[in-house]
Amino acid sequence: MPTETTSIPIPPPNRSWLVARALIPDHGPRRVLAFATFVNMLGSGIFMASAVLFFTRSVGLPLAQVALGMGIAALVGLLAGIPIGHLADRRGPREIYLLTLIIRAATMAALAFVHTFWLFVAVICLTQLAHSAGGASRGPLVRGFGGTNLAQYRAYLRSVANLAGCCGALAAGAAVQLDTRAAYLALVVGNAISFVACAAIITRLPSLPPIPVPHLTGRWIALKDKPYMAVTVLDAIMGTQGQVLVFALPLWIILQTDAPRWFIGVAVLVNTALVAALQVRASRGIDTSPAAGRAMRRSGLAFLVGMALIAATSTMPGWLAVTVMTFGVAVHTVGELWHTAGSLELQFRLAPPHAQGQYTGVSVLGTGLANVAAPSILGLLCVAWGAPGWLLMGGIFVAVGLAAPVVVRWGERTRPDTAAAV
Template sequence: MQTKLTKESPTSSFRHRLRDSVSDPVLRILVTATLISRVGRGVFLTITVLYITFVIGLSAGQAATVLGVSSAIGVATSYLGGLLADRFSARRLLFALMAGEGIALGCYPFADSFTSVLLIACAVSALSNASNASRMAIVARAFEGPARVATRAILRTVTNVSIAVGAAIAGAALLSNDVASYRAVMVGAGCVYLVGVIPVWRLPKYVDAPARVPVMPMISSEGAAPGGAVSVARSPFKDGPYLSLTVLSAIFGMQFGLAEVGVPLWIAHNTQAPTALVSMLIILNTVVVIVFQIPLSRGTENPRTAGRVMTIAGILMAAACVVYALAGGVSLAVAIVLLIIAALAHAFAEVWSQAGAWGLSFELANEANPGAYQGLFGMGAGLGAMCAPFVVAGTALTFGFPGWLALAVVFLASALGIAAIARRATPLTADTVEQPSSESLAVQSS
């Protein structure tokens, strides 16, 4: 039997909503595992690149190769992880993948060459992306409607908090600038990650895929036969609307690469603002996500709402690009103000776009094989992340203001495309869907 999150009151406090949310046993386990494991992940995110360059001695080109190749491996395993979650026990699969990832992370301090770093990075990326797809398959089966999006919002909020804590811990090693401290912190972080895997073993059996139904021709294009018949598995690659959603979400998802690569380089080379502002903007983004991701994700399980939210995100992201561009070539004070305004618009665009994409990725997926669908969606996100540095470098960082305008158009167009998919997915009005007539209720009860 599936469990559901308690319905949120519009006036409930953030603490009350979070407390009610983790009252569900599945979400409580996922939150506990995320809270612990992502502290370890935060340490590695902060320190790994510095460790492999300054301690192991890899060149910038070798480090870029490691990141690029490992990201490509992760793209492939996203779909594989979701596919396996539809065929085997998703909870045991998640446990095994997370345990493998923790062990792989703990191997970093023992790497001593480009080859060993590359192998470890590929293993970490492969296991991480596969585990995320299996985790989303579990969310799709354990929850329904609003609870799915709320779960993703809660997990993302917890992830941001934990990574921030991990980054602070890594700061101790960075301050000491000592090889022994680097290695000790990384080994400890790997152990912490493994501790976070333990709660996953307690996930209930109903999050696993049911017995497989033999594949047969689909009667309805919506993934289920008329009259409430159980839907049968279909390849997400043959689902045009979902494939389009994945591609457009991947394009909009390049905003993460813009924040991680484009904005820091733009600030350092094209504005009067100090490079220390980069850290402040990252903190600002983290705070916005932590505070607003859960409340602003409500209602996006409805495709119409998700479409409207994506439109807002597209407008905000386009505006952020323009304001980022305006920060170049102005005085110090003006540049700082403009960059803060752009970062705020960017942060809220991120929050709303994630909420809208999550809702559509669940609601437009075939219920018979959610793992494959979530795996494809994760695969698209990985491809977007891979392409982002090249797209940002070839637009904003190369051409300045015209490049930023090009990015603004790309983000806005992809968001409007997603909104169009959402509108086509909901031909009925919200009132028709949410308030069935007494006659229809009578028919259903009979």
């Protein structure tokens, strides 16, 4: 007589695990590049969160000299992106990117021996030159290994970089709390080691042969590409939003609101968590130039709403200011997600494959100039002028967003058929 068997129900797979697993690249170059990105940004996050304190508390330089030196370095660093990007296009991006990582490791280690202002300026300028060069030479690697769904992979890399930078900043907090030269030196050496480790990981990538240049193509085509330059200008203006939460908001909280100072850290945490969790999802469907232009337009509107909410907190009691600013930071971050997705799509979509490094160098130049100008602009409008300045800056973002689709259509019309393919 057969016995009755009782089936044991098998629970369905965890949906969140499946989603997370789907976002992780398969084995191969895509995962190698993602791992290298995490290691690189982990070290950079450690140093960026403590750089000013290292130079003032450990090296002993006055704050004014540190600000001047870092400003000079930021401007000098902008010179490297376009020529090194062109070199990566013609000599192979993997090899050039490796070279920039080694130089960054050496210059970062050299900071441990800096004791005078001019030596500080010289070393930090070399560091910034290598940083800009690395960004330009990395662009062709992302394009070459990104696969068919390049937009999603770029978004994934940004989530990885954001998460790594946050982890690095948390690690830096422990050294800052100790406030000793040994602790600060450990951060500098740790960042140098991260570049070496990143280089070791990149060696596992196969070489990408240069893409043949079409006949009668000029050398510096990116600089002669007027629509792309116009897109870069709009993207650079919109890119000043990156300084809103890390520069303008902390000063606003301290000088103009009754919100507690600890909310500065909470605001950064909210922004970081949302970017790490939602960048891939926010980038879905933004895989054409028109879609990227529309994303830029939406981002401008989101920035206006977010900045209006922040501006309204100057007359609110502390608890209400915290609540409203939290919503403002969240809305601003949504705009950041759309802006990033649209910006990255245009950087790759409008660039011909054989000159991706050079075009990335132009984008790096625009972003760098925006980062240099942003503190002064935001300080004048948002901090010094107050609520009207926040609204004016938000209005500028809206105007840029409205102009973006028009300029993008111009860029699309001027693309050769072979150049628009990604």
